[in-house]
Every structure is written in C-alpha cells, then in structure tokens.
Amino acid sequence: MPESTPAKLALEDGTVFTGLSIGAEGEVAGEVCFNTSMTGYQEVLTDPSYTGQIVTMTYPQIGNYGISSEDTESATPKVTGFVVRENSRIASNFRSEIKLDNYLRRHGVVAIEAIDTRALVRRLRSSGAMRGVLSTRDLDDESLIAKARASAGLVGRDLVSEVTPAERGTWSEPLSCWTRLDGSGSQPAGSAGPHVVAYDYGMKWNIPRHLAGNGCRVTLVPGQTTADEVLALEPDGVFLSNGPGDPEPLVYASQAIAQLVGKKPIFGICLGHQLLSLACGAKTFKLKFGHRGSNHPVQDLATGKVEITSQNHGFAVEADSLPSDLEVTHVSLNDGTIEGVQHRGLAGTATPAFSVQYHPEASAGPHDSHYLFDRFMAAMR
Numbered sequence: 001m002p003e004s005t006p007a008k009l010a011l012e013d014g015t016v017f018t019g020l021s022i023g024a025e026g027e028v029a030g031e032v033c034f035n036t037s038m039t040g041y042q043e044v045l046t047d048p049s050y051t052g053q054i055v056t057m058t059y060p061q062i063g064n065y066g067i068s069s070e071d072t073e074s075a076t077p078k079v080t081g082f083v084v085r086e087n088s089r090i091a092s093n094f095r096s097e098i099k100l101d102n103y104l105r106r107h108g109v110v111a112i113e114a115i116d117t118r119a120l121v122r123r124l125r126s127s128g129a130m131r132g133v134l135s136t137r138d139l140d141d142e143s144l145i146a147k148a149r150a151s152a153g154l155v156g157r158d159l160v161s162e163v164t165p166a167e168r169g170t171w172s173e174p175l176s177c178w179t180r181l182d183g184s185g186s187q188p189a190g191s192a193g194p195h196v197v198a199y200d201y202g203m204k205w206n207i208p209r210h211l212a213g214n215g216c217r218v219t220l221v222p223g224q225t226t227a228d229e230v231l232a233l234e235p236d237g238v239f240l241s242n243g244p245g246d247p248e249p250l251v252y253a254s255q256a257i258a259q260l261v262g263k264k265p266i267f268g269i270c271l272g273h274q275l276l277s278l279a280c281g282a283k284t285f286k287l288k289f290g291h292r293g294s295n296h297p298v299q300d301l302a303t304g305k306v307e308i309t310s311q312n313h314g315f316a317v318e319a320d321s322l323p324s325d326l327e328v329t330h331v332s333l334n335d336g337t338i339e340g341v342q343h344r345g346l347a348g349t350a351t352p353a354f355s356v357q358y359h360p361e362a363s364a365g366p367h368d369s370h371y372l373f374d375r376f377m378a379a380m381r
C-alpha cells in the first residue's frame with residue numbers, strides 16, 4: 001500500500017519530521033515554505049513560481065475536492081515537494097478527475113502527510129525560511145540533515161531558465177466559467193483588442209486568461225527575449241509575469257525591461273514587479289518567511305481602500321532602495337512591505353509602467369484586485 005510508505009522531512013536546523021509518503025518515491029531538496037490558503041492546493045501545486053520550493057499547506061486536510069484539469073496554472077506540478085497534515089481519503093467533487101495522491105505519483109512529486117505541520121510552520125515563522133530535504137529513500141536523520149545543509153537554496157540562482165518556454169507562443173483561452181467574476185458562462189475570447197507581448201518567466205495561466213478574456217491578442221515570449229525583439233512584435237503593451245526564485249540574478253530580464261520603460265505601457269505581477277523595480281534602479285531582499293496565502297490585506301495608497309489578495313513571494317522590493325522615479329502605490333498591511341509601484345514620470349502618460357507584488361489574477365484567491373487588468377487595458381487603448 002502506498003499509504004504506508006514512510007517518508008521524512010529534514011530541515012537545515014536539525015529538525016526531522018517522520019510521516020508517510022503520499023506521492024512519488026524519491027528524494028528532493030528545496031526551500032521549505034508554507035501557504036495558508038484553505039483551498040487552492042491545485043493552483044499552488046502547478047504555480048511555476050514554486051519551483052525550487054517544498055510547500056507546506058497549513059490547512060490540515062488537503063485533497064478533499066480532488067483534481068480537475070480545468071484548475072491548473074501550468075501543465076504539470078511545479079513544486080519541488082509537498083507537505084500536508086492529512087491527505088483526504090475522499091475526493092468529493094463532480095469535477096474531480098483524479099485523487100490528489102494519485103496525481104502526485106503520476107507526476108513524480110515527492111510528498112508527505114501525517115507530520116505536525118503546525119510545529120513545522122511555527123519553526124519556519126520563528127527561524128525564517130529554511131532549506132530541507134524530503135525523502136522516501138533515505139530515512140537516516142543525520143544523513144538527511146547533512147543533505148539539507150549542503151543543498152543550494154534559492155538566493156543567487158536563475159530558476160526562471162527552468163520554467164520559461166523555449167519558444168515564442170500565443171494564448172487565446174479566456175477565463176473559465178468557474179473563475180469568471182460573475183460566475184456566468186465562459187467568456188468569449190477576442191483578438192480584436194490590443195496586442196500584449198507577455199514575458200513568460202513561469203507565468204500562471206490565469207494571467208493570459210484574463211488578458212484574452214479582455215479581448216487582447218496575446219503573444220508569449222521567453223524570459224531571455226531582448227527589448228528589440230519585443231518591440232519588433234509591435235505590442236500595444238508589455239506584460240511581465242510572475243516566476244520563481246531570486247529576481248536579482250536575472251540581469252538579462254531587468255536590462256531588457258529597462259529598455260522598454262517609457263516606450264510601451266508596462267504591467268508587472270510578482271516577479272514582474274520585482275524585475276520592473278530592479279530595472280528602475282531599486283534593490284530586492286529576501287523576506288524572513290515570505291507571503292503565501294489567499295487573504296493578505298493590501299492597501300491602495302491612492303484610494304485608501306484595502307484589497308484582500310492572493311500572494312506568493314519570498315523576496316520583496318527594498319523601500320530604502322527606491323529611486324526617485326518609482327513611487328509606492330500599495331503596501332502590505334501585515335508587515336508594511338511594498339506591494340505595488342509605479343513609474344512617477346510616466347503616470348498619466350500613454351506609456352505608464354506599474355506593477356504589484358501580489359496576484360490580481362487570483363487563482364486561487366479573491367477577485368478584489370481585478371481592476372488592475374482594467375487599468376492595463378485602459379493604458380493600451
């Protein structure tokens with residue numbers, strides 16, 4: 001029985017958790033983080049921004065509504081490893097096609113259940129993000145701890161290269177009826193609207209779904225595409241996607257963006273926000289334990305309004321490093337970190353450049369921030 005295969009998770013601080021495998025046999029090393037969303041495990045599993053990370057869900061029972069191919073944020077799971085308190089034995093949902101554990105095994109994801117996830121998360125909260133090793137092969141504590149300490153971590157690595165597409169592509173699928181704001185039938189895809197060239201650094205699919213659903217013609221380009229190549233496509237706007245890992249080593253990306261600022265309207269999300277900020281001369285830093293969940297409060301400084309947002313980031317833009325060109329537009333009400341910026345000199349012109357650290361495309365999460373897509377549409381028109 002796969003349910004009875006033992007598995008262990010070891011942290012670099014010497015803590016070892018013993019549980020049961022609910023995924024593939026194997027051994028993986030990554031940064032151990034936690035996500036506080038009560039639902040959305042499927043979107044978490046397939047979000048390419050989790051590349052290099054072993055994700056712990058704080059909600060104690062995961063898998064109860066199974067897996068539906070309509071709900072993925074990329075073609076396959078991208079997490080390096082997965083940790084839950086309890087894998088639901090029942091998948092109760094008419095849309096479910098496969099149970100969580102079978103899905104994890106099918107895609108080779110090493111995963112563990114039946115460990116004290118509260119103890120694990122409290123440790124990550126107080127000590128900060130840690131490297132870890134998750135294994136069904138090696139169950140020797142000392143050996144696992146040594147491997148965790150020798151593992152690469154996230155800082156200084158270019159993880160975008162692992163998930164960005166090799167070739168240029170197009171996108172035409174709109175939002176599904178399940179994610180439409182008003183819950184009505186499928187949105188018509190259009191292509192008569194503006195042409196968006198989207199840098200795909202490991203983009204969640206709900207982003208191009210929003211763009212296509214707004215009538216945009218969407219061209220997806222690899223993260224290494226130069227500014228001249230983007231401009232040759234004659235875009236009405238340039239989108240900068242989310243993506244995994246440390247933004248600072250991605251010099252090719254920030255350099256290309258620097259050459260596009262002021263030439264076309266630019267909208268960035270998450271890694272795209274960090275890269276736009278770097279391109280304008282700001283710095284980024286690693287957060288102690290990151291923001292990952294579906295209910296993070298963010299204040300829009302222009303209106304004073306609070307949005308409840310979906311978040312997934314381990315790095316952030318350093319407030320003290322902001323050049324005079326950049327203005328803070330949104331802040332986190334949990335820890336005061338920067339959640340949005342805009343280029344001061346370009347605000348109100350035909351080529352604004354703005355970005356947010358959180359996820360207005362939701363999936364999973366609330367729809368409060370959808371207005372940012374409307375702002376981008378207005379800028380392109």
Ligand SMILES: NC(=O)CC[C@H](N)C(=O)O
Nearest residue numbers: 242243245270271314315
């Ligand atoms: N979701 C994202 O784009 C994450 C951005 C970046 N990799 C971070 O962890 O901060």
